[in-house]
Amino acid sequence: MSALPPLIWLQAFESAARTLSFTAAGQELGVTQAAISQRVRLLEDRLGQRLFVRHPRSLSLTPAGQAWLPSLQDGFARLTEGTREVFGDASDAPVTLRTTPVVQQNWLAPRLPAFRRQHPEVALRLVSAIWPDDFGPEGADLEIRYGEGAWPGMEALPLGGETLLPVCAPALAETIARPEDLAAHTLLHAAGFAVGWPSWLDAVGAPALSSRCAPLICDTQTMTLALAAQGEGVALTHHRLVEHRQDLAIALDRPIESDEGFWLVRPVRPRAQPEAALLWDWLKDRLGASSLGE
Structure with a gap:
């Protein structure tokens, strides 16, 4: 291959590989999903290898795509660094x-x-x-x-x-004196954390409570804390994230550490x-x- 593929093809691949989404890549680069798909197709044709496995509703990288992505990202980083060294940064860039x-x-x-x-x-x-x-x-x-x-x-x-402990609305906290009191309340779970309610309940010697408490699962801690502040349940969260909040109180001062x-x-x-x-x-x-x- 005598010449590098066009830069817009490389940008389309890098963005789609990082987000694993042609739609997200299009939003990031300001073009349509179809444009990203076309550029990736043209790139694959130029390289003679598939870079993505197209699933019905998702993407995954082929071994070739996985192997090439770090080199491409490093190349973009070097280009950015060289541009800054020669031309500097825009003075008004945030x-x-x-x-x-x-x-x-x-x-x-x-x-x-x-x-x-x-x-x-x-x-x-x-x-x-x-x-x-x-x-x-x-x-x-x-x-x-x-x-x-x-x-x-x-x-x-x-x-x-980092330590995690249960928090809830101040009025609700007054009704909770021991782990067993949680059985009467909803446990608000934030998905994606290695340490959650099962770990905390096991650490305080009450693992069976997990099956006795009504669960409500959210995909962000922001939502679990918002619900907890409204009295809708008890959230397990990081101490540093609630230290300045007046609408949340520690339900039980039994913190556990997290790796x-x-x-x-x-x-x-x-x-x-x-x-x-x-x-x-x-x-x-x-x-x-x-x-x-x-």
Whole structure:
């Protein structure tokens, strides 16, 4: 093959491979789903190999696609870095910070005003991610992720030890004195976490309660906390996410630790723009001393 395929074909593949969706790739690149599909088809024809397995309602990468994707992403990162080194960054480009809605609402919101007062010249852009696959170096200068901290190509700083405990509306908390009292209430589950209600109930010596409590499963912690605040049940959540909330109270002060936690994350490459480095340093200075409690 004497020449690289067109850049728009490569962009279409990279976006679709990262999101595993032609529709999402089209939304990201500002074109239709059909355009992404066509560009990927043309790319596959040029390469002589299939990059995706098309399932009825989903995509998966072929072994060739999986093997090629990291090299392509590294090439885009090098191109971005080289462009910044030669031409610099746009002076009015905002610093993009990506994290989950619950971290934005319960952790960032109480803290960002102080940063903005100290550095009014820095423009900020907050974007949301819910599932692990929503994260990645593309399009974000900094991230706050949840996990075990091992992400290739990323620098990660822990936000401190993580504990989980049950919370609910203050009036409801007054009726709960021991784990057995939970049997009369709905347990609000947030999907996607390694430690959940079964782990907590087992840790406090009441594993059988899981089958006696009515469950309600949500796909975000934001929703479990909103329902808990309305008195609709008891949510198991991270202590740091409710420390500033007046509409939630600890139902039982029986925290358990998790191997997963929150991390301040940024790509190792490309080199961060000065404004992004400023926000990184500001957040880093607040990690250990207060356990993010100030």
